[in-house]
Amino acid sequence: MSWIKVVGTGPGRYQDMTVRAIRALRDCDVVIGYITYINLVRDLVKDKDIIYSGMRQETERCRKALELASLGKKVSLISGGDPGIYGMAGLLYELAKKNDFDTDIEIIPGVSSVSAAASLLGAPLMTDFASISLSDHLTPWVAIAKRLEMAARADFVIALFNPKSRERKDNLPRALDIVLKYRCSSTPCGIVKNASREGEITLVTKLGDLLKYDIDMTTLIIIGNSSTFITGGKMVTPRGYVL
Structure with missing residues (x-):
């Protein structure tokens, strides 16, 4: 069963990540995120398919997550800090609504900066x-x-x-x-x-x-x-x- 988990990876250190966040990164097929945030968790996702991009490409990352989930993939969409605080959670929901997307979406909170x-x-x-x-x-x-x-x-x-x-x-x-x-x-x-x-x-x-x-x-x-x-x-x- 496919899903998208918007994973709050916290401010940076592995010690500041939640157990839920670490589990989501381990259970997924694909990790999508801003290159800086990907690099902070690269040791956890080195065996995953990784898709990254630069700043101000948040919409493209969310669209890619929706596309891959529609193909049956389990996707972790990385958001630094907490995804509900200046993060990716709201944008993903907006695009999911616009595109009538019905695959399971879960928001995993993280330690905000x-x-x-x-x-x-x-x-x-x-x-x-x-x-x-x-x-x-x-x-x-x-x-x-x-x-x-x-x-x-x-x-x-x-x-x-x-x-x-x-x-x-x-x-x-x-x-x-x-x-x-x-x-x-x-x-x-x-x-x-x-x-x-x-x-x-x-x-x-x-x-x-x-x-x-x-x-x-x-x-x-x-x-x-x-x-x-x-x-x-x-x-x-x-x-x-x-x-």
């Missing part, structure tokens, strides 16, 4: 938080700016995905200008690059100093709220317990 980054920074997500991607490739900047405005005004801890790339050098400064209308420049912030991968870098700093550091697409930023503090070099956002 925001969870991995938070664990390295301390405990910054102990209360309500908002995750916002600064990539305007699929979402117009006007929508991103509105979400930033609302999240900052409501005093959410804010996790910023895709903060900067060679094509989008100005989105992070624009985002920080919005947040700084509601947060003081001394607000604790965390920078994590390559969470759970080779070249991992973790830094705790202040909102007003963020632009001093090297930030790119492999970086996740967490901006504290009005109650977040730094202790022992770690960020902590109190949940509100009476001590």
